[in-house]
Amino acid sequence: MTRIAITALTFGALAVAMALGVTWFVVSPPGDRWEPAVNSFALLAGITGIFAERWAAQREQRNQAIGSIRLEMARNRETLDGEAFSASASRGRRVYPRLVQSAVDSALSSGALSPHRDADLIDLLHRWRTAVASVNRRLELTEMLVFTSASEEKAEQFHTALHRANGFFQGVRALLDEAQAALGDPVRP
Amino acid sequence: MTASDGRLVGDLARAIDESDFAWSLVLVGEDQRDKLAALTSDLLNKPSTSGDGKQITSGYAYWGIGPTIAWAHACADPFYLVMKQSLDSFTRRWGRVRGRVGEGFHHVSFGVGTGHKDRLVLEHLLERNPGLLYVPVDMSSEMLRLGTQEATHRVGLRGHRVVPVQLDFSIPDNLAELRELIHRLVGDEPVLYSLLGNTLANFDQDDELLANLTALARPQDLFLLEVATTEAVNDDLAQDAVEEYARSRAYREFVTSALLHNTDLTINVDAVQFRGAVEGDRALKVKVVYQNQTGGDIMMMLPDRNRVPFPDRDTIRLYLTRKYARKALDGIVREAGMRKVTGTHSDFGVPRSSQGFGMDLLLLAPGEPVPAPRADDDVADVIWGN
Ligand SMILES: C[S@@+](CC[C@H](N)C(=O)[O-])C[C@H]1O[C@@H](n2cnc3c(N)ncnc32)[C@H](O)[C@@H]1O
Numbered sequence: 001m002t003r004i005a006i007t008a009l010t011f012g013a014l015a016v017a018m019a020l021g022v023t024w025f026v027v028s029p030p031g032d033r034w035e036p037a038v039n040s041f042a043l044l045a046g047i048t049g050i051f052a053e054r055w056a057a058q059r060e061q062r063n064q065a066i067g068s069i070r071l072e073m074a075r076n077r078e079t080l081d082g083e084a085f086s087a088s089a090s091r092g093r094r095v096y097p098r099l100v101q102s103a104v105d106s107a108l109s110s111g112a113l114s115p116h117r118d119a120d121l122i123d124l125l126h127r128w129r130t131a132v133a134s135v136n137r138r139l140e141l142t143e144m145l146v147f148t149s150a151s152e153e154k155a156e157q158f159h160t161a162l163h164r165a166n167g168f169f170q171g172v173r174a175l176l177d178e179a180q181a182a183l184g185d186p187v188r189p
Numbered sequence: 190m191t192a193s194d195g196r197l198v199g200d201l202a203r204a205i206d207e208s209d210f211a212w213s214l215v216l217v218g219e220d221q222r223d224k225l226a227a228l229t230s231d232l233l234n235k236p237s238t239s240g241d242g243k244q245i246t247s248g249y250a251y252w253g254i255g256p257t258i259a260w261a262h263a264c265a266d267p268f269y270l271v272m273k274q275s276l277d278s279f280t281r282r283w284g285r286v287r288g289r290v291g292e293g294f295h296h297v298s299f300g301v302g303t304g305h306k307d308r309l310v311l312e313h314l315l316e317r318n319p320g321l322l323y324v325p326v327d328m329s330s331e332m333l334r335l336g337t338q339e340a341t342h343r344v345g346l347r348g349h350r351v352v353p354v355q356l357d358f359s360i361p362d363n364l365a366e367l368r369e370l371i372h373r374l375v376g377d378e379p380v381l382y383s384l385l386g387n388t389l390a391n392f393d394q395d396d397e398l399l400a401n402l403t404a405l406a407r408p409q410d411l412f413l414l415e416v417a418t419t420e421a422v423n424d425d426l427a428q429d430a431v432e433e434y435a436r437s438r439a440y441r442e443f444v445t446s447a448l449l450h451n452t453d454l455t456i457n458v459d460a461v462q463f464r465g466a467v468e469g470d471r472a473l474k475v476k477v478v479y480q481n482q483t484g485g486d487i488m489m490m491l492p493d494r495n496r497v498p499f500p501d502r503d504t505i506r507l508y509l510t511r512k513y514a515r516k517a518l519d520g521i522v523r524e525a526g527m528r529k530v531t532g533t534h535s536d537f538g539v540p541r542s543s544q545g546f547g548m549d550l551l552l553l554a555p556g557e558p559v560p561a562p563r564a565d566d567d568v569a570d571v572i573w574g575n
Contacts, residue, residue: 138572145568150288151531154569161569168573 011047018043058114065103065112066183069125072103073180076132080173087163091156093146096139099172101132121182128179131172138168202349212348213334216370218356218363224252224328228451229491236503240464240478243499244506245447247391248328248357252447257331259439259446264303266439271417271510275386275548278535279306279415282550283313285533289552290411292317294381297371299358299402300388301325301336308340310383310413315344322374326354326367359392361401368405382406383413387548390416390472390511399525403555412527412553418534419473419512420545427465427473430512433546434475435463444477444507453490454499457482461507471517477508512546527553 021040028036076099083089084096104125107113113122142162146155162169205212228249234242251260264272283306294314298307307325315321323346327333333353341351352374356363371380384402392398399414406412419426434440441458449456460482468474481487481503489499499505513521515534522529532551 141572142569151533152285153532156534157569158573161573164570164573166575168575171575 014043014047018047058112061110061112062114062118065107065110068103069107070180070183072100073176073183075100076176077180080176085162085169089159091159092152093155095143098136098139099132101129104129104132124179124182128175131175135169135172205348211338213337213351213353214349215330215333215353215355217330218354218366224249224357225492228252229493229495232452232489232491232505233497236500238480238502238504240476240504240506242504242506245451245508246359246393247388247509248359249451250391250444250447250508251327251329251332253329253450254331255450256443256446257329257335259443260332261303261335263437263439263443266437268437269440270433270436271387271548274535275415275417276303276305278548279385279550280309282415282533282535282548283309286413286531286550286552287313289531290314290381291379294318294379294411295322295324295375297324297326297380297382297405298340299326299382299384300386301327301333301340301353302386302388304336304339304341306385306415307336307383308342308344310381311340311344311346314381315346321346321350323351324354324371324374325351326356326358328355328357330355358402359398364401364405371405377409379409379411380406381411381413383415385413385415387415387417387510389414390513391509393509395511396521396524399521403525403527403553406527406553406555408555410555411530412555414522414551414553416518416549416551417510417512418515418518418547418549420515422467422470422473422514424465424467426512426545427467427475430473430475430546431463431465434477434510445479448479448505448507451492454487462504468511470514471521472511472513474509474511476506477510478504478506480504513549515549518549518551522551522553525553526555528556530554 018040021036021043025033025036025040079085079097079099082097084094108122108125108129113125115122142158146158149155161167164170201214205214228245231246231249232243234244236242250256263269264276267273287310290313294317296307296310296314298310301307304325307323311321311323323337323341325333325337325340327336333355337351337353341348354367354370356367358364358367382402382405384399389395389399403412419430438458441461445456445458445461448454456479460480462478462480464476464478466474466476481499481501484501486501487499488496490496518532519529530552532549534547534549536545536547
């Protein structure tokens with residue numbers, strides 16, 4: 001409430017000052033017009049300056065956010081292509097590395113992305129976030145079941161299920177491809 | 190049975206148990222003359238260069254004292270990988286599945302071989318059932334004697350609790366009789382049947398054999414099956430399998446020993462050939478054949494003193510073996526009317542062996558797959574399906 005009041009007050013005052021400045025320019029005799037003109041331009045620069053500054057700050061914030069998302073995606077790519085998730089990895093019990101999503105989280109929560117311009121990207125990142133949370137949860141379940149089971153066979157069953165074509169994990173890889181492409185990164189290093 | 194008959198059996202049991210002499214009581218289930226006739230007739234088949242004519246079927250390859258000794262030699266040969274690894278790793282593999290075998294089991298072993306594995310099985314079962322009955326079943330009386338002695342040596346099983354049965358278990362009628370006998374001996378108590386050492390792979394109709402053998406199991410019984418396996422099937426791997434067998438001289442001597450003892454052929458171990466093939470998507474198949482490479486026709490004398498021609502390039506199939514595709518195992522088990530209770534796999538971790546070759550030991554129970562073990566697969570699928 002106070003924020004809106006302050007904003008309204010600030011811009012209201014600026015608008016009134018601007019209107020007064022212009023009126024002053026019109027009513028003053030031609031020889032005395034320098035002062036109201038300078039006054040009006042200073043006000044105009046002030047008003048646009050506020051927006052320019054806001055716009056630049058936002059751009060920088062967005063670039064930073066996208067940069068760190070890119071890094072994070074590249075790290076996730078390394079994890080997915082790594083030994084732990086390769087089909088030829090050893091089939092025994094193991095603790096899997098997790099996918100990370102802190103950059104995506106903070107980008108989405110800080111509002112660094114514009115809801116209008118980045119609508120598609122935001123949508124994609126939301127889907128990615130859900131997928132990562134889901135993968136990590138499933139990995140946790142897998143480890144728990146594999147480690148509490150007496151038979152080594154269980155680990156193998158999970159290994160097979162994990163690498164099944166058209167399985168969940170393939171979907172996650174595809175989504176990562178899509179996200180990296182959307183961020184303008186080469187999909188495969 | 191009269192009281193005095195009962196006493197006779199009791200006295201006999203006591204005489205065996207208390208004597209220092211290694212008596213063994215063997216039940217002979219078949220007329221050995223018929224066996225000889227069957228072997229002879231298999232050696233009279235038409236000429237074939239591909240190993241599909243004359244043959245020595247499984248069982249006969251181990252029949253008699255010569256092949257028995259040759260087999261024991263081959264098993265100890267570090268170049269005969271399948272058996273060597275199978276014996277070496279059995280302790281570990283059995284250790285992983287035996288927890289699922291409950292109390293009070295008797296043991297019926299199809300094909301004792303050298304008896305090393307039966308011994309490990311017996312040690313475990315005896316702890317849980319001091320009144321255990323051990324019934325090794327083998328076609329070769331010499332193998333029975335050798336294997337049974339090794340299996341029961343110092344495991345604390347009294348002599349009269351061992352009932353070796355000499356019988357060809359590939360004949361369904363024999364199995365029907367065996368079933369009667371076993372059920373009479375054990376009543377309703379559970380039995381652990383076993384078919385170890387990739388013996389299943391030696392039979393032309395292996396699926397039929399497995400179904401016949403597992404049909405002996407009642408709901409309370411279990412069946413232990415050991416087979417050689419491969420991760421994949423293709424021609425290159427069939428070639429690898431061939432090389433694995435071809436490497437061992439002791440193995441060549443074993444496969445030719447049946448010929449040596451039942452015919453008057455002068456054996457040239459270099460004339461033993463190994464032919465690999467892919468059997469659908471279920472197995473790699475290796476045929477071991479003996480080919481007449483002398484460049485001329487030979488007359489060969491059979492056990493019945495008949496002389497028959499063994500023409501140039503003709504073959505005698507000495508042995509058949511397979512490596513089952515691991516993926517096909519579930520289907521094979523299901524078709525035999527069994528379900529897998531648990532199983533364990535061990536790779537041959539030796540550089541000389543091909544990647545993906547190994548041994549699987551499966552503990553099976555009769556009947557359709559019950560939801561429990563299936564559910565395990567499902568859990569993995571539910572979690573990672575989609
Ligand atoms: C490959 S050895 C396996 C030995 C042992 N189970 C092991 O794992 O070391 C096969 C055994 O089965 C026996 N055998 C093969 N065919 C048979 C048949 N048709 N009837 C009875 N015994 C047979 C052989 O005499 C031999 O003792």
